[in-house]
Amino acid sequence: MSVTIKAVSTEVPKNTRPTKDIIQLMDSWLEGQDDRFKRKVKKIFENAAVDRRYSIMKPEAVVTKTSFQEKNDIYKTEVIKLGTACLTKGLNKAGWQPADIDYLITVSCTGIMIPSLDAFLINDLQMRQDVVRLPVTEMGCVAGISGMIYAKNFLKANPGKRAAVVAVEAPTATFQLDDYSMANVVSAAIFGDGAACVLMSSHENDTGPEVIAESMYHFYNAQHYMGFDLVNSGLKMVLDKEVPEHIAAHFGSIIHPFLKENDCSIEDVAHLIFHPGGKKIVQTVESLFSEMGKDINDTKEVLRQFGNMSSATVLFVLERFLEREIPQNDIGLMLSFGPGFTAQRLLLKW
Structure with a gap:
């Protein structure tokens, strides 16, 4: 099913x-x-x-x-x-x-x-x-x-x-x-x-890319990386300037075991649907993916046009892919980072 x-x-x-x-x-x-x-x-x-x-x-x-x-x-x-x-x-x-x-x-x-x-x-x-x-x-x-x-x-x-x-x-x-x-x-x-x-x-008559796998990856002792403090004037941003470095340090552990568990490798991934957290995070992830021969151009374009809209932003990136004619059996990887600190992933198949 x-x-x-x-x-x-x-x-x-x-x-x-x-x-x-x-x-x-x-x-x-x-x-x-x-x-x-x-x-x-x-x-x-x-x-x-x-x-x-x-x-x-x-x-x-x-x-x-x-x-x-x-x-x-x-x-x-x-x-x-x-x-x-x-x-x-x-x-x-x-x-x-x-x-x-x-x-x-x-x-x-x-x-x-x-x-x-x-x-x-x-x-x-x-x-x-x-x-x-x-x-x-x-x-x-x-x-x-x-x-x-x-x-x-x-x-x-x-x-x-x-x-x-x-x-x-x-x-x-x-x-x-x-x-x-x-x-x-x-x-x-x-x-x-x-x-x-x-x-x-999960209705048999509904078509579209299939979600074939999902997984969360939680960083230990990283609660201070990102979030909000509730103060009298509202929600005050917490943002550790070292977040891109932390992501880079864990990147291999976030990507490769997840793909291997699902009988894939990064070479099998045709489409990267990444959350545009900000310029530095995008540059960090872009450099890591470029070493694997991949790009995140759609992520950069959504950031340019709209900025980071928190949880909604990766879905703006996803919409760009759903509006295209993508070959059958192509694999897509969705990835985002957020408070916790956590990385969360979905594997899609067209």
Whole structure:
């Protein structure tokens, strides 16, 4: 019994600016800082390999003093809109109805809401009252693949079922106005807001690339690498500057045993679907994959066009592959990293 990916859809907020305009907006935030620091911040933005990003708030509002409650209220309102639009688009692509979904997984880490997003989707789209819900929080950038792993296991155990994974993130709502740390600056330079939906199926009539394997790899004693601290002003970014080095050190252990367990090698992998965490992580992984004769050009393009949208971003990369004519039996490897610290992987076969 196979589990397939039927469709992928994406959505971005209406507020958008090119990076050059956002750099100009940072002048008000940088007022009072010394000139050397100002130049350093602007250089980080200029070199982030992100041309444009989207936001649930107008860019001016991001650098305006507001409370955690005010930003989180915007987050709740806007992620419901994005999630509804994204799921609706995915269902239309697949030719499914909302009532066709048996398992609904929603993913977000950039705000707090109870009831979670899935409850609103069920009501807004009049999904079945017995749909199984799973909200996934606190997993950051890795959670898009995490959601797909959970969906795959549910579907493998339940033939003839369908699942939706909906990832909606608004990192701009976490920008800390009084925090001039490099973690806050770098996150502001690379992150943007967006949503993605993956529809998966164990129904015999649904076609698409098959999810043939999945696995998680957890780093020991690495909880401090990445995440958020909950402070009075909201979610404060934690980002260890050594993350790319840690990834490089573990890279062989993350990739090769997983492929070997599934009777593959890196030479068999035709398509790399990698989460664009940021320029340095992309450069690190690109150099490691290039030694194997592989590229991650689609990852770089998504980062350039949208920035890092946390859990949703790797699904933007996946959508690019599903829109192509890919030869039958081609193998694809999905990979992302996130808080924990963890790497999570999916193996696909067309």
